[in-house]
Every structure is written in structure tokens, then in C-alpha cells.
Amino acid sequence: MIKRSLQxxxxxxxxxxxxxxxxxxxxxxxxHRSWFEARTGHFNTYSCGPTQEVAKLAARLEQFRLAYALxxxxxxxxxxxxxxxxxxxxxxxxxxxxxxxxxxANLAAFFSRGSDENLIALSLARTGSDSxxxxxxxxxYAHLLLRHNEWFWPMWLKEGMADIYSTxxxxxxxxxxxxxxxxxxxxxxxxxxxxxxxxxFAVTRESPExxxxxxxxxxxxxxxLLVHYLMLGDNPRYRTRFxxxxxxxxxxxxxxxxxxxxxxxxxxxxxxxxxxxxxxGRFESMTxxxxxxxSRGQAMTTRPLSPVETCFRLGDQLxxxxxxxxxxxxxxxxxxxxxxxxxxxEGLGFLAADRDQHAEAVKLLGEALQRxxxxxxxHYVYAREKFQLSARSSSSFSRVNAAQANDIRSxxxxxxxxxxxxxxxxxxxxxxxxxxxxxxxxxAAHLQKAxxxxxxxxxxxxxLAQAQMLKGDAAGARRTLEExxxxxxxxxxxxxxxxxxxxxxx
Numbered sequence: 354m355i356k357r358s359l360q361x362x363x364x365x366x367x368x369x370x371x372x373x374x375x376x377x378x379x380x381x382x383x384x385h386r387s388w389f390e391a392r393t394g395h396f397n398t399y400s401c402g403p404t405q406e407v408a409k410l411a412a413r414l415e416q417f418r419l420a421y422a423l424x425x426x427x428x429x430x431x432x433x434x435x436x437x438x439x440x441x442x443x444x445x446x447x448x449x450x451x452x453x454x455x456x457x458a459n460l461a462a463f464f465s466r467g468s469d470e471n472l473i474a475l476s477l478a479r480t481g482s483d484s485x486x487x488x489x490x491x492x493x494y495a496h497l498l499l500r501h502n503e504w505f506w507p508m509w510l511k512e513g514m515a516d517i518y519s520t521x522x523x524x525x526x527x528x529x530x531x532x533x534x535x536x537x538x539x540x541x542x543x544x545x546x547x548x549x550x551x552x553x554f555a556v557t558r559e560s561p562e563x564x565x566x567x568x569x570x571x572x573x574x575x576x577x578l579l580v581h582y583l584m585l586g587d588n589p590r591y592r593t594r595f596x597x598x599x600x601x602x603x604x605x606x607x608x609x610x611x612x613x614x615x616x617x618x619x620x621x622x623x624x625x626x627x628x629x630x631x632x633x634g635r636f637e638s639m640t641x642x643x644x645x646x647x648s649r650g651q652a653m654t655t656r657p658l659s660p661v662e663t664c665f666r667l668g669d670q671l672x673x674x675x676x677x678x679x680x681x682x683x684x685x686x687x688x689x690x691x692x693x694x695x696x697x698x699e700g701l702g703f704l705a706a707d708r709d710q711h712a713e714a715v716k717l718l719g720e721a722l723q724r725x726x727x728x729x730x731x732h733y734v735y736a737r738e739k740f741q742l743s744a745r746s747s748s749s750f751s752r753v754n755a756a757q758a759n760d761i762r763s764x765x766x767x768x769x770x771x772x773x774x775x776x777x778x779x780x781x782x783x784x785x786x787x788x789x790x791x792x793x794x795x796x797a798a799h800l801q802k803a804x805x806x807x808x809x810x811x812x813x814x815x816x817l818a819q820a821q822m823l824k825g826d827a828a829g830a831r832r833t834l835e836e837x838x839x840x841x842x843x844x845x846x847x848x849x850x851x852x853x854x855x856x857x858x859x
Contacts, residue, residue, distance in 0.1 A: 380686075383445060383667075388658040393651050397434050399658065399666045402441035402477040410439060410480060412651045414473075417491060417521050420529045421498050423643040430498055431774045431806055433729075438474040438670050446476045449667060451674045461486035464493030465673045468777050468807060469730055471497060472673045485537075492519035502599060503809030505841045507608035508556050510598070512573055513580030524640045526648040532585045534636040538574035542631065548575055550624045554608045582630045583616075585639045591616055591626075605839045661691035668700050672707060680704055695724035699731050706734050714738040722764075729771035733778045736764035740785060750788050758789055776806035776813075784816050793824035811837065811846045818853055827857050 386401035393411045395418055400407045414437070422430045440446035443461065450457040451465075462475035473494075479486045495518035496511065503511075520533035553575055582588070583595040594616050601611040613619060618626075658666070668683030684700035691697065702717035718735040721728075740761050743753045753761070765782040769775060783799030786792045800817035807813060814833050821830035830853070837850035 379448070384660055384663060386441075388663045388666075389655050390658055390662075391653050391655045393653050395430075395434055396437050398437040398439055399663075400437075400439035400441070400477070401445075402439055404655065406477045407439055408651075408653055410437070410475075410477065411653055413487065414490075414494075415651045416523060416647050417494065418498075419645065420521070420643055420647055421495075421518075423645050424641065425498070428805065429501060432497065433470060433772055433775055435471045435473060435494075436666075436669075438472065438666065439477050440475070442478045443476045446474065448679075449474060449670050449674075452676065460489070462489045463674075464490055464497075466493065466497055467673065468810070469733070469775075470673065472670060474670060488519040488535075491521050492516060495519065500807070500809040502602075504811065505602040505605075505839070506599070507554060507602075508558060508560075509553050509572070509576040509579060510608075513576035513578075516573065516577040517580055517584060520638070523647055526646050527644070528640050528642050529647065530638050530640050532581055532636075532638040534581075534638070535574075535577060538570075538577050539636075541570050541574045542578060547628065547631070548572070550579070550620055550627065551609065553579065554612065554620075578631060579627060581636060582627055585637060586630050587633075587635070588626060588630070591618075591623075602841075603839075605841070607840070659691070661687045661694045661696055664690060665696040665700050669703070672700075672704060677704060677707060693724065695721040695726040695731075698724065699726055699728060702731070703734060706738055711738045711741045715742060727771065729768045729775060729778070732764045732768035732771070733775065733781070736761045736768070737781055739764075740781070750784075752789055758785075761785060774806055776803045776810070779803040779806065780810075780813055780816065783820060787816065787820050787823060790823070793820055796820040797824055797826070811843055815846060815849055815853070818850070822853070822857065831857055 383401075388399065388401045389404070391398040391400065391404070391407050391411060393415050396411055396414050398407055398411055414435075418430055438449070440449070447457050450460055451463065452458070461479035462473070465472040465474070473490055475486055475490060480490075492515045495515040498518075499506075499511065499514060506514075516535065516538075517532045520531060520535070522530050522533075524530040548571060553572070556572060583591050586592065597615040598611045601615055602608070606614065609620060612623065616623060664683045664687035668680040668687065671677075671683065672680035680700070681704055684697055684704060687694065687700060688697035698717045698721035702714050702721055705711075705714035705717055715735060715738045718726075718731055718738065721731050722735060726732075739757070740750070740753070741747070743757060744750045752758075762782070762785065765778050765785070768778045769782070772778070779799045780803035783796045783803060786796035786799070797817065797820040800813065800820050803810075804813045804817055814837055818830040818833040818837075821827075821833060834850045834854045834857075837846055838854075839847075842850070
């Protein structure tokens with residue numbers, strides 16, 4: 354028994370050593386590749402793949418962004434630069450994928466959305482041969498661009514619109530084509546049955562139809578088909594009136610009310626027309642003209658990445674997708690390679706902040722800033738963590754002394770100097786000035802900017818209303834809070850808005 358047990362341990366140990374050796378070998382090989390940064394106007398791409406493939410990818414992303422800006426306005430696309438991690442092949446991407454059920458997800462690309470950084474990660478080999486990889490990226494990027502409707506659009510409309518835009522392609526120098534039929538969805542829908550429209554309209558983020566994998570496909574597919582019919586289909590009355598849904602939803606109508614009132618159609622009539630459209634099987638794409646030249650070349654600058662920068666970027670990707678232990682490994686690897694670099698302290702500081710280790714985060718990020726970090730995010734997180742250390746609890750803040758206040762304010766201003774359209778820094782600086790109580794006008798201005806940059810964040814208007822009240826703008830505060838009484842607003846936010854409204858003299 355003892356011999357067999359020891360033998361089993363020896364085999365297990367051998368397997369562990371073999372796996373570790375394999376991981377170290379692949380890690381070393383990855384670091385020995387020629388990594389570089391490629392910057393365009395709105396995307397920072399990091400890759401060790403072919404430069405020409407990176408250039409094609411960056412151009413497609415910039416074209417998508419520009420096309421949407423020309424259609425919807427520049428404010429709709431305002432965000433910090435998007436980080437793109439472009440791995441040369443799926444083998445090198447696999448260790449940096451999100452994990453589901455203990456295994457890396459089977460993805461050729463993914464988009465991780467955050468208020469402080471948006472991340473795209475993909476395999477260059479798959480984006481050239483598999484159109485679904487870029488469709489995934491465009492789908493998720495469309496969600497970011499459509500975020501102004503985040504509060505009140507129902508799930509079917511959000512997902513359907515994102516899928517319409519996911520097939521984006523150029524049509525000449527001043528045109529785009531969207532809404533190409535999605536064969537995967539059509540095959541799924543032809544296997545049937547379709548969900549009744551009332552069931553589709555009732556789906557929320559918490560619904561099993563949205564969350565359960567085996568039912569998720571039908572929900573996504575039918576959402577795409579319904580938006581395709583209303584936006585691009587062969588019923589001119591529906592196409593003309595489709596755009597009137599959004600104002601009705603914003604005014605607080607339920608999805609079913611907004612659909613029937615906008616289209617001047619009962620649910621039963623719409624369901625009949627929708628199923629007939631599906632049965633006819635003719636799904637045309639839409640070509641839109643834009644007032645600008647989308648085919649012009651994209652300016653791109655490149656520079657080689659040092660090994661410490663590569664380690665930081667790989668660790669940052671893992672941190673963004675919730676793989677903190679893997680991120681910590683790469684940040685420590687960066688410290689081994691270049692112990693004097695601010696990047697290793699930056700990464701470990703972000704990791705400490707992610708773990709709510711506020712004092713450790715302040716210490717590490719302070720070290721990064723002293724060593725010359727020029728990251729807008731490092732300045733912001735340092736200020737946020739330092740302010741959090743002064744709090745009585747995670748949600749109870751009071752005025753800090755002049756020296757602390759100057760330090761926190763200075764770091765947030767440095768963050769905004771580096772990244773003027775960074776919503777979280779505007780919000781935190783506005784909230785900080787609100788707590789300090791000495792610059793209510795400045796607080797309100799920063800909070801208003803935060804609301805404009807991140808209209809989907811329901812907490813921002815609450816803070817703005819408090820700043821408006823502090824500076825004596827009762828009418829402005831009332832207008833801000835009235836928007837938070839809509840039925841689509843989160844119950845806790847609505848409750849707090851009602852309480853603040855009660856404080857405003859009538």
C-alpha cells in the first residue's frame with residue numbers, strides 16, 4: 354500500500370513538473386517574440402503578430418468607430434482609448450482567455466468592457482479566416498457605442514441592434530453595409546420554435562432565456578430577427594416608425610407599450626407579420642451613406658515593446674477578465690525583469706486595489722508614480738484608493754485635511770490632463786469636491802461631464818443632483834432626479850432619488 358501510494362505521488366509530482374516545465378517553455382517563447390505597440394487615433398494595439406495584419410485590424414476598428422460617429426455624433430463614441438491584444442494565433446491567446454467552468458472559453462475573440470478601460474483580445478489568424486471573430490468584436494463594441502440607451506432599451510433590442518452592427522463592412526468610400534443575414538441564427542431558428550413575442554419582450558438580464566446557455570441562442574437569434582424585420586424588413590410602415598420606439602421607452606413606457614404605440618400595431622398583428630417575414634426567407638442587408646471618406650488610410654505609429662511592458666500587458670489582460678492569480682504572476686515576472694520599472698508597481702498596485710487592499714494599493718501606486726508612471730489610470734486609482742483610506746466605511750466619506758485634499762485633487766487633475774474624457778475621474782473629482790464642500794460649482798461641472806460621458810451609470814446623476822442642491826440650483830437638481838423616477842431605473846437608485854426630491858423645497 355505504501356509503495357503504491359508513493360508511486361502515485363511520484364507520478365503526480367512528475368505530471369506537475371511536466372506541466373510547469375511546459376508552461377515555462379511556452380511563457381519563455383511568448384516573451385521572446387517581437388512584441389510591439391501600434392497606435393491609431395482611438396486604439397492601442399499590442400501584438401507579436403505580422404505588422405500588416407495588425408494594420409488591417411486597426412483600420413477596420415477605426416472605420417467602424419468613424420462610421421458610427423458620422424451616423425450618431427462624436428459624443429456617442431467618446432471613451433478612453435481601447436486596448437487591443439492581438440495574439441498571432443489561438444495557441445498563444447488560449448492562456449489569456451476568460452475561464453468558464455474551470456476551462457478557458459472556446460473563443461477566437463472577446464471584448465471586455467469596463468468604465469476605466471475597454472479591452473479587445475483576439476487571434477489574428479482567426480480574424481482573417483473566421484468572420485465570426487470580428488462579428489463578436491463588433492457586436493460587443495456596438496454595445497459600448499449604444500450605451501446611451503442602456504437604461505431603457507429592453508434586452509431584445511440591445512442584443513438585436515448589436516447583432517445588426519456586428520456584420521459591419523465598407524460599401525465604397527462613403528458607405529457601410531450592416532444587417533447581413535446571420536446563417537448561424539437562421540439555422541437555429543429554422544429548427545424552431547420561435548418564442549412568442551410577449552415572452553421575448555419580457556426577457557431581462559436575470560431571465561433564464563438570457564443566461565442559460567442552451568436557451569441563450571434562441572433569444573439572441575430571435576432578437577436579431579425581430580430587429581432585422583423592424584429596421585430592414587419589407588414592411589415600410591414598421592421601418593418608418595421603428596425609430597419612434599426609443600423616445601417612448603425613455604419616457605417610461607414598457608417594452609410592449611412602446612412597440613405597439615410606436616408601430617401602431619397590436620402584438621398579435623406584429624407577431625403575425627413577423628412570422629410571415631421569417632417564412633418568406635428573404636433577408637436583405639442595409640447600405641447607409643455617411644458624410645465622410647471611410648476608405649482613407651489610417652495613420653498608425655509603431656514602437657517595439659520591452660519585455661517588462663509585455664509582461665504588464667499580459668498581466669493586465671488577465672486582471673481585466675478576473676484571473677487575478679495569473680495577473681499576479683505576470684506582474685511579478687515584470688518585477689524580476691526590470692525591478693526599477695514603474696510598470697511592475699503599477700500592475701501590482703492595480704491588483705491590490707482589485708483585492709480591496711487599499712493601503713497596499715496606495716503604497717505600490719505611489720511608488721509607480723515616483724518612478725515616472727505616466728498612466729492616467731495610475732493617477733486615478735492612486736487618488737481613489739487614498740480617498741477610500743480616509744473613509745469611515747466603504748460608503749461613508751467625510752472631509753479630509755488640506756494636505757490630503759491637495760494630494761487627491763492633484764492626482765485626479767493629472768489623470769484628467771492625460772485623459773480628458775475619462776468619466777470615472779470626472780465623477781470622483783466631482784464627488785470629492787462635494788464631500789469637501791468648498792467648490793460646489795466645480796463639483797457640479799465635473800459630475801455633469803461624467804454623466805455625459807457615461808450615461809449608462811445610474812449612480813452619476815444621483816451625485817450630480819446633490820452637487821446641484823449644494824450650489825443652490827434646486828430646479829436643476831429636480832430635473833436630474835425626475836429622470837431617475839422612470840420605471841426602468843434600478844429600484845435602489847429610484848428610492849434614493851425620491852428621498853432627495855423630498856428634500857427640495859417646492
